Amino acid sequence: MEPNNGNRELLVTRSLSVGYKSSYSNITLLTGLNLEIQKGEIISLMGPNGCGKSTLIRTLTGLISPIDGVIIIEGKNISEMPSSVKAELMGVVLTEPVFEKNLTVYDIVSMGRYRYSGWLGQIDTTDKQVIDEAISQVGLKKKVHNRLSELSDGEKQRALIAKVLTQDVDLIILDEPTSFLDLPNRMELLILLKKLAHKMGKGILLSTHELNLAMQISDKIWLIDRQGNLNRTLPEELILSDILDKTFGNDHINFLPQTASFELVPSNNYQIYVKGKGILVTSVSRMIKRLGFIHSEDEKTSNMIIETKEGSFKSIDNGKEQIYFSLESLQEFLLTKANE
Amino acid sequence: MKQKPKIVFLVCILGVIIVVLFLVDLTVGGADITIGDFFNALFGEPVDKYDRYIIFDVRIPRAITAILTGSGLALAGLIMQTLFHNPLADPFVLGISSGASLGVAVYTMASFVLVGISPFFSMTAQVLAAMAGACFVFLLILMFSWKINHVISLLIIGIMVGSVASAIINILQYFASPEQVHRFVIWTLGSLAIGWPQLLILTPILVLTVFLSFLIIKPMDALLMGESHAHVTGVNVKKTRILMIIISGILTGILTAFTGPIAFVGITVPHVVRLISGKVVHRTILPLSVFAGALFLLLCDIISQLPGKATALPINTVTALFGAPIVVFLIIKNRSLKSSF
Numbered sequence: 001m002e003p004n005n006g007n008r009e010l011l012v013t014r015s016l017s018v019g020y021k022s023s024y025s026n027i028t029l030l031t032g033l034n035l036e037i038q039k040g041e042i043i044s045l046m047g048p049n050g051c052g053k054s055t056l057i058r059t060l061t062g063l064i065s066p067i068d069g070v071i072i073i074e075g076k077n078i079s080e081m082p083s084s085v086k087a088e089l090m091g092v093v094l095t096e097p098v099f100e101k102n103l104t105v106y107d108i109v110s111m112g113r114y115r116y117s118g119w120l121g122q123i124d125t126t127d128k129q130v131i132d133e134a135i136s137q138v139g140l141k142k143k144v145h146n147r148l149s150e151l152s153d154g155e156k157q158r159a160l161i162a163k164v165l166t167q168d169v170d171l172i173i174l175d176e177p178t179s180f181l182d183l184p185n186r187m188e189l190l191i192l193l194k195k196l197a198h199k200m201g202k203g204i205l206l207s208t209h210e211l212n213l214a215m216q217i218s219d220k221i222w223l224i225d226r227q228g229n230l231n232r233t234l235p236e237e238l239i240l241s242d243i244l245d246k247t248f249g250n251d252h253i254n255f256l257p258q259t260a261s262f263e264l265v266p267s268n269n270y271q272i273y274v275k276g277k278g279i280l281v282t283s284v285s286r287m288i289k290r291l292g293f294i295h296s297e298d299e300k301t302s303n304m305i306i307e308t309k310e311g312s313f314k315s316i317d318n319g320k321e322q323i324y325f326s327l328e329s330l331q332e333f334l335l336t337k338a339n340e
Numbered sequence: 341m342k343q344k345p346k347i348v349f350l351v352c353i354l355g356v357i358i359v360v361l362f363l364v365d366l367t368v369g370g371a372d373i374t375i376g377d378f379f380n381a382l383f384g385e386p387v388d389k390y391d392r393y394i395i396f397d398v399r400i401p402r403a404i405t406a407i408l409t410g411s412g413l414a415l416a417g418l419i420m421q422t423l424f425h426n427p428l429a430d431p432f433v434l435g436i437s438s439g440a441s442l443g444v445a446v447y448t449m450a451s452f453v454l455v456g457i458s459p460f461f462s463m464t465a466q467v468l469a470a471m472a473g474a475c476f477v478f479l480l481i482l483m484f485s486w487k488i489n490h491v492i493s494l495l496i497i498g499i500m501v502g503s504v505a506s507a508i509i510n511i512l513q514y515f516a517s518p519e520q521v522h523r524f525v526i527w528t529l530g531s532l533a534i535g536w537p538q539l540l541i542l543t544p545i546l547v548l549t550v551f552l553s554f555l556i557i558k559p560m561d562a563l564l565m566g567e568s569h570a571h572v573t574g575v576n577v578k579k580t581r582i583l584m585i586i587i588s589g590i591l592t593g594i595l596t597a598f599t600g601p602i603a604f605v606g607i608t609v610p611h612v613v614r615l616i617s618g619k620v621v622h623r624t625i626l627p628l629s630v631f632a633g634a635l636f637l638l639l640c641d642i643i644s645q646l647p648g649k650a651t652a653l654p655i656n657t658v659t660a661l662f663g664a665p666i667v668v669f670l671i672i673k674n675r676s677l678k679s680s681f
Contacts, residue, residue, distance in 0.1 A: 063568055087574030094572065099425050100564035102620040111562055114574045120623050121558040163573075 010171040010203040011037040011060065011090070016069035018052060018059040026067050029055050030228055033069070037205050039170055042197035044214035045207040047224030048248060053207045054095075056224075057175045060205070061092045073171065084115060090171040091164030095179060098156070101149040105140055105159045106131070108148070112166030127166075134165035138192065154185035161192070172196070174206040178213070186210060190217045211244075215260060223247060267292030268338060273299045276308030284308055287327065291334050304337075306330070347624050350617065354631035358407065361638040365403040366395065368645035369652070373399070401539050405532040406641040407634040408539075408546045409595050410605055414633025415553055416591040417606025418626060419584045422560050424495050430607040431592040434494070434585065435501030436477045440596040441528065442505040443473025448524045449516035466527070467538065467597050474593030477501055485585050491567070529654030530600035532641055538598055545594055550630060553587050556580055557622045564620060602637070602656050604663025609633045611670045636662075 013035045019028035029052030037043060047053050058064045060071055062078050071078045073089045081089075091112070098108065110117070112134070113127045123131070135141055138158040148156055157177055164172055174193070178186040190210070194217045196202045205222075208214050214221065215235035223231045223238065225247040238244055245255035253262050272288050273296040274281050284306055288295050296302035307314040313324045315333060324330040366378050371394050381387045381395050416431035424433065431437065447469035484497050513521050534542070559580040562570040567577050595602070613628045614620055637655075640662060644653040 061572060063571060083571050083576055084574040087572065092572035094568050096566060096568060098569060099566040100620055102614075103564060107561075107621055108565070111565065111573050114558070114562060117558070119555065119558060121561055121621075122623075 008038045008040070009036050010039055010073065011035075011205075012072045013060070014070050014072070016059070016071060017067040018055050018064075019067045020055070021065070021067065028067050030224065030230060031068070033230055035222070035230070035232075037171060037203045039203050040197055040201045041219040042194055042204040042217060043206070043220045043222055044218040045205060045222045045224070046209070046211065046214060048226065051224040051226070051228065053224060054175060056230075057173060057205075057207050061090065061173050062086050087167060087169075088115060089169060090173060091167045091169045093157070093160045093164055093172070093174040093177055095175040095177075098148055098160070102147050104145050104147055105135065105151070105155075105162075106144050108159050109135055109162045109166055112163040114167075130166050130168065131162075134162040137165060138162045152185075153180040154182075154189065157181065157185075157189060158192070161189075165196075170202055172202050172204045174204070176207050176209070178206075178208050178210050186213060190214075193217070211248075212261060215239075263289060264292070266294045268294075270294065270304065270337070271296035271302040272304045272306060273297075273302035274306050274308065275299070280308040280310075283327070284313065284330070287331060287334070291331070291338050293334070293338065346617070347627065350628055351631055354628070354635055358631065358635050358638060361635065361642065362403050362407070365406065365638055365642050365645075366399045368642055369394070369399060397535065398533070401534060401536055402532050402641065403638065404539060405534050405542070405599065406637045408542060409532065409599050409602060410609075410633040410635070410637025410640075411550065411630040412546050412591040412595050412633070413602060413605040414609035414629040414636070415550060415626070416588040416595075418610040418622075418629045419553065419560070419588040420606070421610055422563060422622070423581065423584050423588070424491060425566075426495070427611065428607065429495075430603070431588060432502070432601065432603070432606070434477070434481050434498040434589065434592070435505065436474050436481065436589050436592045437596040437601045438502040438505035439473040439475070439477030440470040440593060441473065441601060442508055443469040443471070443476075443597075444527050445509040445512050445524055446473070448527070449512040449520040470597035471593065473505075474589075474597055477505075478589040478593055481589065482582070482585060485582055491581065526654075527600050528656070530602040530656035530659075532599055532637075532655055534598055542594065542598055545590065549587055549590050552583075553626065556583050556587070557626055560584070560622045560626075564622075600656065602659055604659040604667070605633055605637055608663040608666050608670075609636055612636075612666065615670065615673075 016033040017031040271294045305316040420429040640658040644658045
């Protein structure tokens with residue numbers, strides 16, 4: 001994987017502006033984008049709602065035309081391509097549900113062979129092989145002949161990914177593939193995408209709201225901030241900079257670089273120090289933050305100390321000691337404290 | 341590969357039933373004619389002159405018309421259901437048949453406006469009037485479909501055109517004489533009784549259009565996923581949509597012009613076919629709908645002739661009496677309909 005190999009670029013944009021075109025005026029959401037997607041990398045596109053994520057995805061996939069600038073795939077401008085040629089160069093998984101719920105997994109996946117199949121859609125042995133392979137790659141072998149209405153949201157998403165795999169393209173773009181999935185399904189999907197990028201050399205761009213998961217699997221993050229700038233960073237650079245806090249943070253939420261996660265801003269000045277060992281300390285600390293207290297790192301400057309032991313908790317508040325035998329009764333105490 | 345023999349099998353069964361019904365259809369009607377008479381006439385045996393006339397110039401054209409009309413309307417209905425992603429769409433949603441009705445209404449009830457046409461009633465003139473009306477709406481819809489990106493807007497335009505047409509027809513009926521109104525009502529009840537000259541026009545157009553529809557089976561299958569999905573799969577959505585409108589429009593326009601607006605075939609048959617085959621992809625249900633449509637209308641024609649010598653029921657009443665319960669049954673029973681709403 002030599003770094004300066006020019007033909008690893010799958011998609012390039014030149015001073016691209018995206019937005020809505022209406023008969024009265026154009027609304028530009030993002031402007032001056034010089035982006036590129038390379039083989040073997042997985043990129044997550046993130047940003048707050050309404051920042052233009054979907055519009056950018058729909059523009060890159062040719063569903064809407066750019067306000068300005070060009071999108072080039074394998075040396076060709078996509079706005080001059082018919083949809084059949086675009087489908088030869090990139091696979092797209094859209095977020096809107098498939099309309100006809102009575103299509104089977106096999107029906108959907110075989111649509112990926114659209115440009116290879118005969119005029120009636122008939123397929124040959126090679127096509128069948130490719131389709132079977134794609135279906136087993138996404139783990140839907142047992143559901144080949146199930147209708148879409150009989151699948152879970154995760155399975156539907158995987159069927160659409162298998163369809164794209166049969167298109168036999170290097171570039172795959174997915175619009176919010178994780179949005180309707182539960183946590184295990186979200187992780188499984190992202191692991192699958194990572195495998196496709198790193199093992200099969202596909203270039204993958206996905207838009208998502210899953211900050212934590214995206215940072216774990218992505219090679220690059222494209223983050224659109226509130227000012228409409230698209231920041232291209234590595235996931236780790238994101239932790240070091242304050243872009244995330246500026247983009248998603250507000251009066252109530254802070255981004256904590258140490259844990260790479262968002263936390264509630266404390267709602268009062270009361271500092272509590274938690275004493276003890278292991279997982280109990282972690283859970284009591286979480287409770288403190290959730291109830292709006294400041295989690296103190298220093299026993300001496302804190303207003304209150306909570307000692308955790310196996311099976312009980314002790315609060316030392318201005319010398320006043322109290323013992324609780326469950327987290328629930330501790331919470332009750334802390335709630336009255338928070339309301340003082 | 342698994343489902344392939346199944347389609348061929350179903351098509352064969354439908355084909356055999358159609359042949360049987362075709363022969364049965366020749367034996368029902370005002371005059372007593374048996375299958376034996378038909379074969380005698382066919383192989384040049386001596387047959388009564390009137391019987392020969394009835395067989396060759398009345399019943400065979402009627403049965404062929406039933407086959408062509410049934411398959412054409414079923415196909416047009418199927419295409420409209422796919423175009424609008426709506427299980428209740430039928431060939432008439434685009435308002436093309438309303439245009440034909442308006443044409444006939446103007447001809448039968450306001451022929452004074454048609455300068456130069458003889459005031460005497462003529463079948464040919466009536467068909468021409470219907471075609472003119474259908475053509476007008478067809479071109480209008482085609483023009484809109486070029487401009488419009490949302491297929492639902494097209495549906496609304498079709499419904500609006502239909503409403504305007506029926507409003508004008510109502511005005512015409514209000515001022516027309518009872519005989520004129522009667523003549524128009526007879527046309528709206530539909531009739532498969534058309535002669536060889538008309539069939540010579542109808543047949544090639546229908547066969548050609550059905551063949552054309554086979555060319556868009558593949559893009560229509562992709563359209564089942566939704567238009568954006570079809571686009572990223574490599575389908576030229578706009579071109580496909582316009583071809584669908586052209587095919588369905590030609591079928592509906594020409595069939596309505598010759599036989600009147602025959603309802604329920606277009607909406608019912610595709611659903612029955614989906615239910616029986618368990619498939620939704622067009623490469624299965626399009627050929628099956630063509631065959632099943634022919635079968636359905638032949639059956640309806642036989643039933644319409646059952647009252648015997650005295651009279652025959654109007655074909656449009658039979659299709660509705662048959663079709664409506666099937667639609668209701670399907671709405672209750674069929675999961676594909678439920679999940680589409």
